Amino acid sequence: MTSGVDLGRPQAQTVGSDEDVVRVRQMVRTVAVAVRLSLVDQTKVVTAASELARNTLVYGGGGTVEVTAIDNGRRPGIRIVFADSGPGIADLELALTDGYTTGGGLGLGLSGARRLVDEFDIQTAPGQGTRITITKWSR
């Protein structure tokens, strides 16, 4: 590991502006490189993080992102948690449909990000905020 990322200790970033989304991307990339994701997988997980961090900002009214290098005993991976205390999502199934949007985007953020990672978990309820956890394993 040349990047000096401490495996196992999460790195956190608050998301309150556009520039923070850029910082999240850079943070995710550093960890993705450290856990030796292939170039394509790095690109996928950074793209997913970019979509979800933007959601946290736009729909969640800002929040936090935590990036952790993990290991399941057989292979290393990266886990990212996006948390906000915004309005939450009422109809999750609808929100995960391609092309559905309330924010004037392309409606690919949630559904697209889910396709780019290995594990995708979302916990949300109206008024309860949203917490999304994604994981990508090294091959």
Add this chain to the structure above:
Amino acid sequence: MALSADESGRLGELLTSRAEVVTQRWTEIIAGQLRGRLSQAELVRQVQELHRALVDALSKGAVDLTAEEATELRAVLAEFSRGQARQGFSATETATGVFALKEALLSVLGTDQDAAMLRDYVSFSALVDQMGLFTFETFVRTRESLIADQAEQLLELSTPVVKLWEGVVAVPLVGTLDSARAQVVMERLLQTLVDTGSPYAIIDITGVPAVDTQVAQHILKTVVAARLMGADCIISGIRPQIAQTIVALGIEFGDIATKASLADALRHVLRLTGVETSRRQSRREA
């Protein structure tokens, strides 16, 4: 089961004072099962090194193999098993090489079997078992990495991306395409497009006996990705059975150009480029 500090000290002394007998017997036992596949000199060197590392660990007070004092011993054992794995010895042969130490030790314990001696021997046996298991594990890991390396080399060899013409590259796919291989091939194809600046790629699947949904999806995604990059793909050599599979699976090839043979595909591309230079022809319509 760990050795007590006393036991470890006593064994260290015994192994030192009777070093010659122990290593000789140890070497004999291993030589017996290797039947000349390793030179005597090499074998003696290995056994002496193991012996030295073991005595060293015991004299420092190591009580089991995971101890801090046994770091050097673990390194020597790991080196030993890696060597065995690379030279094609079996896992059993490798581990018995270590277990042979028990028998060698028994020969110097001799006949004066008092109870203390017996206890020492049992504790020491446990250490040797640990050493054997450690060897075994390193052996397996070495083999696994060797296999992974070979698989990668095979993948590299089996998926050449060749330049057919100025601006035209081709991948002749031969053999079964699993999802992992399809992915590697496609990534290499796209990278080659960039490296050579070729706007056309021909994916020839004449040598592919069957495709499943996943592989077909990989090929389709590659074609779409190539388009995003500004290059066009032509698929050639689709066998009748594969055509049937594609239709049966309901996979939509859409507007992707398909040709019967690699030659047809190349002719198609050359015609396109020829037309393109003289008269305008949108690549998208091809």
Add this chain to the structure above:
Amino acid sequence: MERVPILKIGDILLVSIQVDMSDQTAVALQEDLAERIVATGCHGVIIDITALDIVDSFVGRMLSTIASISRVLDAETVVVGMRPAVAITLVELGLSLNGIRTALNVERGMELIAIDRADDHDDPDDDPVPEPTASP
């Protein structure tokens, strides 16, 4: 906020994106380009994304919007230099960048625009005319 520079080379505006753009920077680029197309009267725009290690849906949408705006202003846009990993990711994301023309590198992009301009009148209905898109 950083701004992406726009270079004029002959009849073509060249935009080489070298930074990890924030959304604001992307929107600013969109506005700057529209102004420069009108100010210079250029008929071609080349957006070089060789240096971009990701393109997410926001940047994808920006590229589409730029292409649409420039088409309304009678300029052809070509996006060049997309990396393989980026293209693979976009396909997985489900972003098809409809209406955007692409080329492997700047040189090929310029060829594409030159061919287009050479016989523009041949078939003006090459691409469907998009809805005018307002800048957000």
